[in-house]
Amino acid sequence: MTDKNILDICVGGIWRAGRGEAYASLYPATGQAIAHLRAANLDDVDEAVSAADHAFRHSGWAQKHPHERAQVLYRVAQIIRDRAEELAQTQRLDNGKPITETRALVASAAATFQFYAAACETLEDCLTPMRGDCLTMSVHEPMGVIAAITPWNSPIASEAQKLAPALAAGNAVIIKPAEITPLMALELAAICVQAGVPAGMVSVLPGKGSVLGDALVRHPLVRRVSFTGGTGTGKQIARLAADKMMPVSMELGGKSPTMVLADADIEHAVNGVLYGIFSSSGESCIAGSRLFVARPLYAEFLDRLATAAQRLRVGDPADPATQMGPLISEAHRATVERYVALALSEGGTIRTGGKRPEGSGVDQGYFYTPTIIENLGNSSRTCQEEIFGPVLVAMPFDDEDALIEQANDSVYALAAGIWTRDYKKAWRIGRQVQAGTVWINTYKQFSISTPFGGWRDSGLGREKGRLGIHQYMEQKSIYWGMNAQPLPWADHGSGPDEGQR
Numbered sequence: 001m002t003d004k005n006i007l008d009i010c011v012g013g014i015w016r017a018g019r020g021e022a023y024a025s026l027y028p029a030t031g032q033a034i035a036h037l038r039a040a041n042l043d044d045v046d047e048a049v050s051a052a053d054h055a056f057r058h059s060g061w062a063q064k065h066p067h068e069r070a071q072v073l074y075r076v077a078q079i080i081r082d083r084a085e086e087l088a089q090t091q092r093l094d095n096g097k098p099i100t101e102t103r104a105l106v107a108s109a110a111a112t113f114q115f116y117a118a119a120c121e122t123l124e125d126c127l128t129p130m131r132g133d134c135l136t137m138s139v140h141e142p143m144g145v146i147a148a149i150t151p152w153n154s155p156i157a158s159e160a161q162k163l164a165p166a167l168a169a170g171n172a173v174i175i176k177p178a179e180i181t182p183l184m185a186l187e188l189a190a191i192c193v194q195a196g197v198p199a200g201m202v203s204v205l206p207g208k209g210s211v212l213g214d215a216l217v218r219h220p221l222v223r224r225v226s227f228t229g230g231t232g233t234g235k236q237i238a239r240l241a242a243d244k245m246m247p248v249s250m251e252l253g254g255k256s257p258t259m260v261l262a263d264a265d266i267e268h269a270v271n272g273v274l275y276g277i278f279s280s281s282g283e284s285c286i287a288g289s290r291l292f293v294a295r296p297l298y299a300e301f302l303d304r305l306a307t308a309a310q311r312l313r314v315g316d317p318a319d320p321a322t323q324m325g326p327l328i329s330e331a332h333r334a335t336v337e338r339y340v341a342l343a344l345s346e347g348g349t350i351r352t353g354g355k356r357p358e359g360s361g362v363d364q365g366y367f368y369t370p371t372i373i374e375n376l377g378n379s380s381r382t383c384q385e386e387i388f389g390p391v392l393v394a395m396p397f398d399d400e401d402a403l404i405e406q407a408n409d410s411v412y413a414l415a416a417g418i419w420t421r422d423y424k425k426a427w428r429i430g431r432q433v434q435a436g437t438v439w440i441n442t443y444k445q446f447s448i449s450t451p452f453g454g455w456r457d458s459g460l461g462r463e464k465g466r467l468g469i470h471q472y473m474e475q476k477s478i479y480w481g482m483n484a485q486p487l488p489w490a491d492h493g494s495g496p497d498e499g500q501r
């Protein structure tokens with residue numbers, strides 16, 4: 001691993017040191033610095049927003065035909081693919097995810113640009129049915145400067161999910177990546193410029209969210225915020241946005257239920273539940289962190305699940321055989337440990353895990369063992385609060401009504417999983433569970449063509465999908481008079497009034 005000095009921030013197409021504090025990006029598997037940066041400060045925010053606004057109005061990007069913007073976005077996808085392995089390694093170093101996961105994230109980022117290139121050149125506006133002498137239509141226009149604020153858990157994927165549709169729509173974008181994972185956003189900005197996105201259309205401002213993110217949200221020239229992160233932060237941003245009447249989209253936290261019915265294929269369900277909670281070390285908004293198992297199956301299922309959890313390979317993220325890497329930081333591991341202590345104080349018992357792993361290779365970084373907790377009710381704080389770590393709470397259930405009531409008893413409603421061989425039950429429960437995404441006999445599967453987002457405290461708006469591009473556009477109605485006659489008022493006549501037709 002090299003400790004490299006990288007060019008810290010990107011403002012208006014220029015990479016330079018920020019004017020804020022110096023800090024290091026640490027490799028979570030060892031705690032060693034992998035890059036030294038100088039964060040942006042408030043002057044940098046102002047400069048980046050002015051440059052973005054100028055580029056939006058004068059670079060010609062917004063005025064290009066959609067198929068011309070699409071050509072550039074296809075090139076972005078291709079450059080990401082050409083540099084896939086290098087980007088996957090950088091992402092691994094920046095946030096400590098296993099290399100198999102970061103390779104998948106890079107591939108998904110390329111697919112996102114390709115998808116929005118296609119969406120951009122095929123999206124249609126419409127003529128609305130004429131109800132008088134006007135040709136009427138509904139069209140979409142780019143908004144201007146978009147602030148994309150992202151978390152540390154899957155940087156390249158979450159940044160691509162905002163950047164690609166926002167650029168496809170013709171906007172300028174300022175990315176505020178998580179302070180501790182700044183590298184992928186900087187790489188993406190460089191790739192965009194290399195592909196032909198005009199300078200200034202993409203800026204990147206690493207640094208503290210409470211300072212830079214806040215300033216971006218308040219800035220009068222920022223027209224929309226697309227945010228992914230914690231619910232508390234999201235609500236704070238939404239309150240500020242309300243003062244500007246600025247639209248926001250929010251991808252927030254989760255505490256998703258996974259339900260294993262008595263007739264489930266046990267082997268598939270065990271694998272699915274494990275993957276659902278422990279992949280990405282549980283640092284995933286859609287982690288299936290509350291497990292409900294039909295009581296007749298509970299004992300056998302938990303035996304198999306706990307044995308499989310103990311066998312998970314926790315260790316070196318560079319090793320393709322590793323299934324679980326470290327947590328993102330020492331501070332975050334301490335939070336997870338506090339939650340396990342809370343679970344015990346609430347009467348929970350640890351079935352497996354609940355400690356740091358031991359041995360060489362896992363003694364330096366921020367590792368934690370896959371943890372399963374039992375004997376807690378759904379109303380416990382451990383079940384109600386997002387831990388964002390490898391901690392699963394398992395509970396038996398007795399009947400379908402009680403199951404649905406408990407599954408829905410959460411401020412969050414992001415995702416849910418159902419494991420059953422009975423298609424009627426799958427459909428019934430799938431329709432009653434309150435969640436932005438429901439997986440049936442699978443979990444954590446994604447497609448860029450399928451909208452994603454949460455209900456209630458899990459979010460506002462939808463990312464992905466062909467119409468995800470509309471999040472970054474304003475709708476405009478056009479009435480085009482086709483009548484050679486003047487409007488009635490022109491001759492003070494008494495023609496039909498201009499009321500609703």
Ligand code: NAP
Pocket residue numbers: 149150151152153176177178179180207208209210211212213214217228229230231233234236237250251252253254284285286386388414454458459
């Ligand atoms: P976070 O603390 O809310 O931070 C997210 C981003 O917001 C970071 O870039 C952060 O900067 C910035 N930020 C912090 N305070 C801000 C403020 N006052 N104004 C504007 N921006 C501010 O969340 P996190 O700990 O990075 O990420 C974990 C959370 O994200 C979990 O709750 C998880 O469920 C959620 N998440 C949701 C989804 C989804 O799609 N629903 C996907 C991934 C993650 P700093 O890094 O400097 O603090």
